Amino acid sequence: MKKTRQKDRDVPGPQSPWDEIAPGLWMGGHYWTDPAGELRPVVVGAEFDLVISLFTRPGHGPDPRVEHLVGELPDAPLTGAQLRTVLRLAGAARRALDSGRRILVRCHSGYNRSGLVVAQCLVEGGLAPAAAIGLVRRGRSPWALYNETFTDYLAAGPEIAALLADLDPASGLDRGPDPEPGTPLCP
Numbered sequence: 001m002k003k004t005r006q007k008d009r010d011v012p013g014p015q016s017p018w019d020e021i022a023p024g025l026w027m028g029g030h031y032w033t034d035p036a037g038e039l040r041p042v043v044v045g046a047e048f049d050l051v052i053s054l055f056t057r058p059g060h061g062p063d064p065r066v067e068h069l070v071g072e073l074p075d076a077p078l079t080g081a082q083l084r085t086v087l088r089l090a091g092a093a094r095r096a097l098d099s100g101r102r103i104l105v106r107c108h109s110g111y112n113r114s115g116l117v118v119a120q121c122l123v124e125g126g127l128a129p130a131a132a133i134g135l136v137r138r139g140r141s142p143w144a145l146y147n148e149t150f151t152d153y154l155a156a157g158p159e160i161a162a163l164l165a166d167l168d169p170a171s172g173l174d175r176g177p178d179p180e181p182g183t184p185l186c187p
Contacts (some may be wrong), residue, residue, distance in 0.1 A: 011143050014110050017042040021139035022125075024102050025093065028140075029110030030060050042106075048102035052089050054113035061103075075112045077149050080166035083158045090120035090158075097121065115145040119154050129154040179183045 010162045017028055017040075034040050044051055044061035045146045051062040062068050063144075069092055070140065071085040078086070089105075096103050097102025107113035115136045122132035133151055153161040 009110070011109075011146065012144075014038060014141055018104055018110065019140045020104070021118055021136055022097075022122060024097050024100070025062035025118060025121065026102070026104045027110055027112070027114045027136065028104055028106045029108055030055060030057050030106065031109060039132070044104060044106070047102070048104040050093070050103045052093060052103065052114075052117060053103045054089075054105070054107040054117065061127040062092045067184060073107075073113050073151065073171060075107070077162075077167065078153070080162040083153065083165060085118060086117055086153075087158050087162075090117050093121040094124045097125070101176075110140060111144045112150055115140065116150045116153065118145075119145065121159060123154065 013031065013033030014029055015033060016028075017032045018026045021027050022090040027044060029172060030042050031039055032042055041057075041060060043059065044063070044066075046063040046066055048062065048066060050067045050069070052071070054073045056070055056072060069089060071089050073082050073085065091103060093103050105114045105117045115133075119129070119136050122135060123129055127135065129151075133145055133154060145154075157162075
């Protein structure tokens with residue numbers, strides 16, 4: 001089985017081009033691993049009413065008649081502006097879902113960036129962050145949202161995470177190791 005693109009991650013590639021997380025809300029990537037273990041490109045045509053891409057590659061669609069929102073994001077700690085992009089795209093997905101449209105949110109493999117936007121869309125629909133993360137993992141893969149920084153963003157709320165990132169852009173939500181018990185928090 002092929003691994004995802006980054007050699008430092010021992011994560012199996014997704015087993016399908018995209019998966020339905022909630023009725024009408026799909027999550028996927030630009031690549032998937034077929035049953036023979038070969039990495040295959042995913043090309044989106046007109047299967048969806050709205051495609052939200054957090055990673056793009058020429059030739060991967062969607063069809064020009066399909067509404068396509070692009071907000072390229074790294075699979076790494078995000079800036080305040082990038083977190084506000086997550087909120088904007090999740091809001092667009094939520095509005096489209098509430099109006100009965102079929103939505104695909106995609107990134108490279110369909111695990112982290114797309115999981116962040118899909119989970120936030122579900123939170124905006126009333127789910128608690130932990131429930132949204134669980135639904136994403138059950139629907140797409142146990143490997144979905146393995147980026148702990150992204151699950152921290154969901155737990156804190158991306159609005160709060162954006163404010164914190166604006167205050168200290170280099171740190172994101174990385175709190176570092178917990179101090180030993182009894183260690184003063186302020187010198």
